[in-house]
Amino acid sequence: MDIATCVEDGQTYFATQFAQLDAAELELKRRQLICSECRNPAFFRKESRDGKGACFGARPHADGCSLAVEDSGLSVPGFGDEQEGLTNFGNRIVVDLDFGAALPIEHIDQVPGAPRRPRSGPFTGGDGLGTANLHRRLRPLLRLLVEAPNFQYSDMIVEVANQPEMMVRDFFVHCSNAGFAQFNQFRGFWGQLTDARNGANGALWLNSGGQGDMSFCLPFEHQAVVMERFGIENKEEFAGAYILVLGTLRVSQNGKMLCFIDDAAMMALL
Structure with a gap:
């Protein structure tokens, strides 16, 4: 979709306008986006390497939202029988x-x-x-x-x-439902990513929402395997992707819920 609203400043942005924000402002606001019509959480994807323009997408739209039609190119193919x-x-x-x-x-x-x-x-x-x-x-x-x-x-x-x-x-837990009941428990955590950020020691943080939502930590030593396996050339391509990780839910010192990707074979992306 072409437009989305940022709850941080209350403004509605065109995707082309949002893409021109400076890097720090864009990274802050992209995790606070909602669909301008149905108000469900949204994500931003920059222009892709195959020439597709910058766009927004919802995670997902509410039933009956007219902007859902614009996201048809971001949907997952049918799975059939x-x-x-x-x-x-x-x-x-x-x-x-x-x-x-x-x-x-x-x-x-x-x-x-x-x-x-x-x-x-x-x-x-x-x-x-x-x-x-x-x-x-x-x-x-x-x-x-x-x-x-x-x-x-x-x-x-x-x-x-x-x-x-x-x-x-009991085993598969959506990122939005992760909480105290799953702490230190091995589960299949899944959801849609808003963005990826570089962290300490070369780690890549795959975020499913804002500060209160869980994130996945992809250590540097596993990044090359993951990028090759799923055909990813840069971290921007994680935005809007669906992820499934088999791992243990942890909590950082600042209260952030996280799951380390200890083995590239324990994750999947769409």
């Missing part, structure tokens, strides 16, 4: 962290004493005696969290190596 397959109750998700390797074949675990069933993918079918083990990497799971609203509230089991099994609704 995968949504239905993964939201079948009784399915079990095994998170695969081995980036680039072939995924194991999906199969149905046999219920003791039940007639033998073929291994036939994510749908149990028939009388439903089987339970589908679905091996999924982080990026497809992030797509589901973004596109299938009911998925994040389901009671399907999530299995992550060396971690206790949990239900989807």
